[in-house]
Amino acid sequence: xxxxxxxxxxxxxxxxxxxxxxxxxxxxxxxxxxxxxxxxxxxxxxxxxxxxxxxxxxxxxxxxxxxxxxxxxxxxxxxxxxxxxxxxxxxxxxxxxxxxxxxxxxxxxxxxxxxxxxxxxxxxxxxxxxxxxxxxxxxxxxxxxxxxxxxxxxxxxxxxxxxxxxxxxxxxxxxxxxxxxxxxxxxxxxxxxxxxxxxxxxxxxxxxxxxxxxxxxxxxxxxxxxxxxxxxxxxxxxxxxxxxxxxxxxxxxxxxxxxxxxxxxxxxxxxxxxxxxxxxxxxxxxxxxxxxxxxxxxxxxxxxxxxxxxxxxxxx
Amino acid sequence: xxxxxxxxxxxxxxxxxxxxxxxxxxxxxxxxxxxxxxxxxxxxxxxxxxxxxxxxxxxxxxxxxxxxxxxxxxxxxxxxxxxxxxxxxxxxxxxxxxxxxxxxxxxxxxxxxxxxxxxxxxxxxxxxxxxxxxxxxxxxxxxxxxxxxxxxxxxxxxxxxxxxxxxxxxxxxxxxxxxxxxxxxxxxxxxxxxxxxxxxxxxxxxxxxxxxxxxxxxxxxxxxxxxxxxxxxxxxxxxxxxxxxxxxxxxxxxxxxxxxxxxxxxxxxxxxxxxxxxxxxxxxxxxxxxxxxxxxx
Numbered sequence: 001x002x003x004x005x006x007x008x009x010x011x012x013x014x015x016x017x018x019x020x021x022x023x024x025x026x027x028x029x030x031x032x033x034x035x036x037x038x039x040x041x042x043x044x045x046x047x048x049x050x051x052x053x054x055x056x057x058x059x060x061x062x063x064x065x066x067x068x069x070x071x072x073x074x075x076x077x078x079x080x081x082x083x084x085x086x087x088x089x090x091x092x093x094x095x096x097x098x099x100x101x102x103x104x105x106x107x108x109x110x111x112x113x114x115x116x117x118x119x120x121x122x123x124x125x126x127x128x129x130x131x132x133x134x135x136x137x138x139x140x141x142x143x144x145x146x147x148x149x150x151x152x153x154x155x156x157x158x159x160x161x162x163x164x165x166x167x168x169x170x171x172x173x174x175x176x177x178x179x180x181x182x183x184x185x186x187x188x189x190x191x192x193x194x195x196x197x198x199x200x201x202x203x204x205x206x207x208x209x210x211x212x213x214x215x216x217x218x219x220x221x222x223x224x225x226x227x228x229x230x231x232x233x234x235x236x237x238x239x240x241x242x243x244x245x246x247x248x249x250x251x252x253x254x255x256x257x258x259x260x261x262x263x264x265x266x267x268x269x270x271x272x273x274x275x276x277x278x279x280x281x282x283x284x285x286x287x288x289x290x291x292x293x294x295x296x297x298x299x300x301x302x303x304x305x306x307x308x309x310x311x312x313x314x315x316x
Numbered sequence: 317x318x319x320x321x322x323x324x325x326x327x328x329x330x331x332x333x334x335x336x337x338x339x340x341x342x343x344x345x346x347x348x349x350x351x352x353x354x355x356x357x358x359x360x361x362x363x364x365x366x367x368x369x370x371x372x373x374x375x376x377x378x379x380x381x382x383x384x385x386x387x388x389x390x391x392x393x394x395x396x397x398x399x400x401x402x403x404x405x406x407x408x409x410x411x412x413x414x415x416x417x418x419x420x421x422x423x424x425x426x427x428x429x430x431x432x433x434x435x436x437x438x439x440x441x442x443x444x445x446x447x448x449x450x451x452x453x454x455x456x457x458x459x460x461x462x463x464x465x466x467x468x469x470x471x472x473x474x475x476x477x478x479x480x481x482x483x484x485x486x487x488x489x490x491x492x493x494x495x496x497x498x499x500x501x502x503x504x505x506x507x508x509x510x511x512x513x514x515x516x517x518x519x520x521x522x523x524x525x526x527x528x529x530x531x532x533x534x535x536x537x538x539x540x541x542x543x544x545x546x547x548x549x550x551x552x553x554x555x556x557x558x559x560x561x562x563x564x565x566x567x568x569x570x571x572x573x574x575x576x577x578x579x580x581x582x583x584x585x586x587x588x589x590x591x592x593x594x595x596x597x598x599x600x601x602x603x604x605x606x607x608x609x610x611x612x613x
Contacts, residue, residue: 011511014511015507015510015511023435026434026435026516027434027435027436027437029430029434029516030430030431030434030435030436030439031430031436032430033426033427033429033430033434034426034427034430034431034436034439034442036422036423036426036427037423037424037427037446037487037491038442038446040423040483040484040487041445041446041449041484041487041488044461044464044480044481044483044484045449045452045457045484046449047460047464048457048460048461048464049452049456049457049460051460051463051464052456052457052459052460055459055460105352105355108348108352109352112345112348112349112352115345117345117349123349123353124597125593125594125597126353126356126357127352127353127356128356128593128597128600129356129357129360129593130356130359132592132593132594132596132597132600133360133589133590133592133593134544134545134563134588134589134592134593135545135547136547136563136564136566136567137562137563137566137584137585137586137588137589138359138360138585138589139567140363140566140567140581140582140584140585141359141360141362141363141582141585141586142359144362144363144366144576144578144581144582145359145362147578149375150374150375150381152362152381152382155381156381156382160380188355188356188359192356196600196604197604200604241451242451245451245453246453248453249453249454249455249456250453250455251455251547251548251551252547252548255547255551256547256567269455270455270548273455273458273459274458274548274551274552277459278458278459278462278552283459283463286459287459287460290455290456290458290459291456293453293455293456294456297451297452297453297456300451301448301451304448304451305444305448
């Protein structure tokens with residue numbers, strides 16, 4: 001008995017001594033191990049980001065090397081450009097309406113995935129295809145579905161179901177239909193993610209809380225509004241920030257389907273930044289086009305941080 | 317006594333009515349499921365049908381677009397490999413994704429371990445800072461990053477440009493993921509190894525790493541699949557056909573002028589697309605955990 005107690009004390013002593021000895025070594029090792037990640041981020045994310053800021057305040061072009069500092073001139077000139085205004089409008093409206101569409105479809109999907117279904121894993125796999133399939137590749141399918149001559153949408157709803165009538169829309173060639181075409185693809189691509197996020201929230205709610213609500217006679221909408229939403233708000237919020245960031249910054253859908261056309265009807269800021277900065281070689285103006293998005297994204301980042309810290313303080 | 321009789325008498329119709337309602341709920345459920353399946357899968361079904369169809373079936377107005385008339389076949393897949401650069405692009409994609417995976421793991425395993433386990437002053441802030449960079453979309457970075465990679469690293473217009481660029485979004489995500497995994501390894505088993513005479517490195521190598529293999533595999537899968545979701549960097553940085561990856565080569569190189577070879581095009585999109593979707597799906601739960609930063613737990 002005494003022997004084991006003594007042994008235990010000896011072990012504890014050795015551990016404590018080892019810990020003390022390790023302390024400074026541990027700090028050094030810790031920094032050494034994190035440094036590659038920090039270095040990568042500093043050189044290839046932070047530095048380019050400040051470079052973008054600098055570009056947007058200078059008159060640098062691909063041909064002219066690093067030009068001089070021009071202050072806010074680039075921003076002042078782009079906000080007087082009607083194409084830029086159209087692009088800003090579209091970026092915001094696509095994101096806004098796409099988020100609503102994704103939320104509606106996503107909440108439905110989450111409740112569907114909450115049910116007991118046979119072969120749920122496989123069904124879930126199929127339901128998540130829009131999100132898991134690489135977007136540039138899925139977009140080729142959409143481009144073919146929107147084909148001016150052979151659009152399957154027109155053939156099914158027009159020729160087969162007779163809901164649509166001649167002349168059928170040229171989906172990607174008409175200013176109004178192309179806007180909706182882009183919106184539809186955005187929603188299609190994003191709703192499974194919304195569903196998965198809502199589902200992650202729903203499954204994190206303790207079942208007894210829901211049972212208590214039921215016992216107290218709360219109906220579905222009361223439970224949803226007063227119990228479920230407040231409880232899963234942090235998760236929904238983070239999912240939303242993440243999704244807004246990527247919808248706002250995504251060039252793929254517009255670039256592959258319309259390149260911003262017809263007549264700038266679907267022009268968005270990322271596409272404009274690409275056109276001006278890379279195709280046109282005007283780095284300064286391209287950087288300014290993209291960085292206009294930054295204040296919006298920054299607001300998202302700050303909200304995200306507040307969320308994170310509020311949670312840690314509550315826990316402590 | 318009379319109460320039980322009454323209860324029995326009441327219970328039956330109630331149960332039957334519930335049964336009817338259950339049936340109706342079940343029917344509604346399957347209706348909703350069918351709706352979602354059609355919405356989610358129709359484009360993929362239509363791609364598959366269109367690529368298996370004979371070319372003439374695609375433009376023949378008497379053919380039902382959802383079905384076929386002439387026999388189905390795999391010619392478009394064969395043409396893809398024999399007449400286009402698809403195998404080169406697939407190889408480039410594999411090389412890029414493989415290198416990105418290697419770099420990401422080499423950076424994130426030690427980094428994640430240090431942030432989760434070692435007393436690194438300011439470590440929590442570093443972790444949050446790194447995660448926040450994941451919320452800076454590539455669209456803010458592509459112009460200067462392209463300049464940097466072309467002029468400073470001298471990798472312009474090669475697939476190596478993408479190997480350098482993609483870790484900018486795989487590292488933040490995978491580092492966060494690895495950190496979560498290492499935090500869940502019980503501290504006790506590591507300390508037991510230390511007491512038994514291992515030094516820190518041996519304890520990590522023989523005890524912590526073997527336990528973390530599932531986490532490492534998950535991080536690797538994400539590094540791989542996330543680098544296959546990119547479009548903008550590939551569009552901007554690599555223009556020569558021989559160096560391109562699938563995501564950019566298929567939408568640009570397979571269209572010659574204004575002519576779309578839809579059969580081949582859709583085959584080229586479908587083949588890698590479905591494979592990636594399949595792998596991704598297996599690990600999706602971890603993706604959600606990574607995004608929400610474990611906030612839901």
